[in-house]
Amino acid sequence: MGMAICMVELTSIARGIETSDDMIKAAQVTLLRGTTVCPGKYMVIVGGETGAVRAALEAGLAKGGEFIVDSLLIPNVHEQLFPAIAGTQEVVDPQAIGVVEFYSIASAIKAADVAAKAAQVTLIEVRTGYAVGGKGYFTLTGDVGAVRAAVAAAEKQSELYIGSTVIPRPSKQVLESLL
Template sequence: MGKSVCMIELSSIARGIETCDYMLKAADVELLRSSTICPGKYMIIIGGDTGSVTAAMNAGEEKAGEFLVDKLLIPNVSDQLMPAISGTSQVPTGGAIGVIEFYSVASAIIAADTAAKTAAVNLIEVRTGFAVGGKGFVTLSGDIGAVTEAVNAAKAVSELMVECAVIPRPVDKLYEALM
C-alpha cells in the first residue's frame, strides 16, 4: 500500500491531545503534527501506509466524538507532502514561487498534494493553522510554467481558497525568509 496522510481537527484541545494518543496507539503511523491551531482548536496529522493511517483515523474519529470539526484522508500522497507538512523539506532555491492561501487546513493539504502531483515543483511548506488565524497555506517553487500549472491545478480542486500568487522572479531574501 502507498503512503497516506490523515488530518483530524477538533474543537477541544484536551480531547485533541487524548485523541492523538489513541490514534498513535491504534496503528504504526508517523506523527507529522499535533498542535493547537487558531482559534482554540487542536489538529493531528499522521502519515504512513494506507491501512495503518485508516485504522488510526477511525480510532481518532471515534475518540473525538462530538468535538470533531473536520477530517481528511489522502491515500497515495506525493512524496513531497509529508516533509512539507512537518517542515523538513529540502528545497533548492531559485525559480518562481507560488503561494496558495485557504480558510481551511484540509484545503491546504489537498492543494499541496495536487500541486506536487501536477507539475515539476518543489513543495516548500504546508502551513497548518498555527499563527495564521486557523488558515492553511502552501508555498512551492519551480520554473514559472510549472508553478503556474501547479497553482491552477490546486485552485481547481480546492475549497475555501482565499488568494493565490505566483512570483516569477523573487529576490533571494524572500527565499531565505521562506526556508
C-alpha cells in the first residue's frame, strides 16, 4: 500500500486534542499537525500507510462526532505533501513562485497534492488555517512553465478556490520570506 494523509477539522479545541489522541492510538500513523486554527477550531493531520490512515480517520470521525467541520483522506499522496504541511520542506533552487488560495483547509491540501503530481515543482509550504482566518493556501516553486501547469491543475481542483498567482522572477526578499 502507498502513503496517505487524512485530516479532521473540529469546532472544539478540547475534542480536537482528544480526537488526535484517539487517531494516533488507533493506528501506526505520524501526527503531521495537531493545532488550533482560526477561528477557534482544531485540526488534526496524520499520515502513513493507507490502511493505517483510513483506520485513524475512522477513529477520528467517531471521536469527533458532532464537532466535525470537515475531513479528508488522500490515498497515494505525493511525497512532498508531508514535509510541506509539517513546514520542513527543503528548497534547493527556488525559481518562479506559485501561490494558490482556498476558503478551506481541506481544499488547499487536496489541491497541493494535485499540483505536485501535475508538474515538476517543489512544494514550499501548505499553510493550514492558522493566522489566515481558517483559509488554506500553498506555495510552490520551479521553472515558470512547470509552476504555471501546477497552478492550473490546482485551480481545476477549484473547490472553495479564491485565487492564485505565478511570479516568474520573484525578488530575493520575497523568496527569503517564503523559504
